[in-house]
Amino acid sequence: MGIKERRDVEKEEMKKRIMDAAIEVIVQEGYEKLSIRKIAAQIEYSPTTIYLYYKDKAEIITDMSDVLYRKVMGEVVAVINEEAALPIDKQVHDILRGFIKGLCSEPEMVKAIMHSGINVVFANDSTDGKPANQGIDMLDHLVSIGISQKVFRPGIENNSWMIVSALLGFVLSSIGSRLYLFDNFHKHIDDFVEILMGGIKQ
Template sequence: MGITERKEREKAEMRRRIVDAAIKMFVEDGYEKVSIRNIADKIEYSPATIYLYYKDKDQLLYDVQSEAFATLASEFILKINADDPFKRLEQLAIAYLDFAREYPELYDLMFIIKAPMNAVMKEEKWENGDPSYDRLYHLMQECIDKKLVRFKDATIGTLSVWAFGHGFVSLHLRGRCAKVANVPEEDMPAVITEAVKEYLRMIKA
């Protein structure tokens, strides 16, 4: 292995250590506790070392967000397996809700907290969300092609389904649903799941 290849491998390994430490800290301690200094302490390096790889916390959190989307993609692969496209649409929606319940901190980073998006404010595209969005979009297009849903436009259908699920999840994560609806907190996951299923029944052709 040449010097250049070895340096690139060492850089990749260090970036991996930084991101792994950030993910662990984010999940265990929350967004407010994640800082360049705390991460540096965790991996026993100086903050200056981390700044060689990331210009600020937002850029680092963007990579953490990317890892979170990879986890969601794995959930989709594991749980979406039906032959019928509409059934797969339902499986995707339930997998999305399950992910939000299992990884609420990561969901926050992916869809609610603004910080990682600051790293791409000047970019034309938000690439971290592409695989998940594309999965839903292509599935929606397949349902439209086979006349399984009421939507005629895949973009409108995709955004509608996503927004409906996200709305419920974000309200629940912020403690709004249970208080307003006067539903016990422990019952909210089942309520949200049933509401999403009912919405899917409403859009079925």
């Protein structure tokens, strides 16, 4: 490993330590009490060192959101690649299920992001008032295919953000009530996804 590669690894490791410390403070004390000084004390570095990586606490939340988004999108893309030959409703079902499982695998990070009150989930450059990002666009595309195949009902084009909003609500409720810790949580996920699929199928 060269010097640049080693520095990149060290930078990512330090950013993870900062994010983990921020999550701990937010979950215990709330986002309002989060500060660069508290993060620095948590990981036993000076605040000046933290500022080398992040200009403020909002930037830390944005970075957390990016980490979470990449993880969930990785799972979604894996489903699409593995199930491309399956019926479109099966693909969408498993994508929605993967979305929930991906977020619930990082409950503390999800709580920290949501407690921050910063709109990072739907942050986008949309000009028509509808939330948009790569994941929503991907789901819109699959829904459009389902409509053309007469599997999904017409009139729901470009409304995948509503489905994602419902998924986020389920995730937040499951994390808040600690439902995700129960052995039968996978059954609750399947039931919820079936309800959503029932709303878009012909």
